[in-house]
Amino acid sequence: EVQYKASSLFLDEGATKDQFISRSNLISHETAHMWFGDLVTMKWFNDVWMKEVFANFMADKVTEKLMGTSTFDLKFLQDHYPAAYGIDRTRGANPIRQQLDNLQEAGSMYGNIIYHKAPIMMRQLEQLMGEENFQNGIREYLNSYAYGNATWNDLISILNKFSSTDLLAWNRVWVNQPGRPVFQYKIIYNGNKIKQFRITQQAESGDDRVWPQAFKVKAFYSNTSKEVTVNMKGKSVDMDQFIGMEKPEFILFNSDGKGYGIFPFQQISLDSIIKRGNALERASAYINAYENVLSENSLTPLALLSLYSKGLMVEENEMNLRLLTGYISNLYWTFLSKNERDKYNPLLEAQLWEAMEKQVLPNHKKVLFTGYQNVYLSQAATANIHKIWKSKSAPSGVKLTEDDFTAMALSLALRTDTVNSVLQ
Ligand SMILES: [Zn+2]
CATH class of the missing domain: 1.10.390.10 (Neutral Protease Domain 2)
Structure with a gap:
């Protein structure tokens, strides 16, 4: 039944x-x-x-x-x-x-x-x-x-x-054990041509295990790209499909987003993927960058925060905007020191507001306005939110409900120097 x-x-x-x-x-x-x-x-x-x-x-x-x-x-x-x-x-x-x-x-x-x-x-x-x-x-x-x-x-x-x-x-x-693999790669070039391209995996926990799995790898060239499926059944796999090809501008690992684990990550390629990848590729890169920062492999939280903020300016997918604003607020509150936060805050507020104004669709604008409300700290931004709340007039193109205004009142009340004026 x-x-x-x-x-x-x-x-x-x-x-x-x-x-x-x-x-x-x-x-x-x-x-x-x-x-x-x-x-x-x-x-x-x-x-x-x-x-x-x-x-x-x-x-x-x-x-x-x-x-x-x-x-x-x-x-x-x-x-x-x-x-x-x-x-x-x-x-x-x-x-x-x-x-x-x-x-x-x-x-x-x-x-x-x-x-x-x-x-x-x-x-x-x-x-x-x-x-x-x-x-x-x-x-x-x-x-x-x-x-x-x-x-x-x-x-x-x-x-x-x-x-x-x-x-x-x-x-x-x-199924019977927890954990995930960390992937690494090595390319040997012969002049400007790929001679060997090897991907390896090892357990993040350091023990001797492999996670058989399939995912895609995409090599980007100035006006073309090549995507290959990796069938990884053991510790390492040679990507023979790439042999003889020219050195790519950058490589996106797990371009189909189906692989599970921490994939190789380069700051420079995230910057390029934001501009050249499709929505799925961008999301896969955003997620992988975050996991890399948390496992302390390369980037600092502050550096990733600034990459994500750049992504906000060009991101056209609503789900990806949500993902980015979520990560931004998380990095900002959990991983920055108070000093870093205070220093970075004016720029971040400005970027979120600018990205919101640049977006055309009401839903996109709203995701960014919510992102702005999640991070604002400055007096100017507080006054701005207070004015929106008090006059009940949303920023141009943003649709706000009664619940949104209630949430805004809460966020204002949490900023100490405005608490009295909101509660009165
Ligand atoms: Zn069920």
Whole structure:
């Protein structure tokens, strides 16, 4: 039996495209449970995540068709990777699959790893096996365990028969253990031509593990580019497709955003990708830059903040604007010292305001106005926000709701010297 909330199923005339997509997603998710959950049920509660991940995986297939692959890929990247990395980069990260001895602790298993790393793992699993092998494996699994119970390991042993990769080893690293790999590369040139291009991976934690996975690498030239799929099954892979090619201007690793881990990053290439990459490539580069800064590989938080601010000026994608303003506010409040913050603040306020004025679409303007409200500190900016709040007149082209004005009052109240005038 499936029960739906009427308002998400019976949409009114003014329903947006997003609402139609959510409705299809919801129906697909619940329908998928007839196979994953009902026809085959988990053996014990440590595998409850399995049916949810499968239902989301199937629903995503429908969403991808409705949204178009490029929008879907961008949304998938932004929905899942930063949240999964947020846990997986820490020492206390949990694996996707955990032991559950006491049912009372079932609730503690649910978190960003199950909600966000598991979907990434599923997509990599399908890529690794190939769509057809994956489908055949799932069919055999459903037939073998119909009207019965099965564990995740039962599924993996069946899929393993359809895979050319050792899925048991794959499963140990991706599902039974936490963590992620760090990728490095080395190019040897012969004159101006590539003689060897090797990518290697190692565990961020330093132990001896590899994450078999596929992702793309794109080399940019002055007016062309070459993108190649990397099928990384072991510690290293030679990118023979690039042999003999000229030295590129810059290289974007994980250009399709499907790879999981920390990829090589150069300050100069982020600058160029902001100008030359598509929306998915830019998002992948923004996310990877942030992970590099946090793992202290190269850039300082302040340097990344200024790169992101430049991105604001040219970024044309709403999802990417949200990602950037989120990262900016995070770097600004969490990673800058008070001195750095005070020093950088006037420029950042000015950049956010200028970017907001430059954007044409109301939604884009609003994302940037919210970004401005998240970081403002100066007296001039405080007076500016106070005036907008008091007169209830939004900046030109920005639509503000009653809730937005309430949030503005809160942000003003948090700036001490205005607290009295707002609360009066
Ligand atoms: Zn469900």
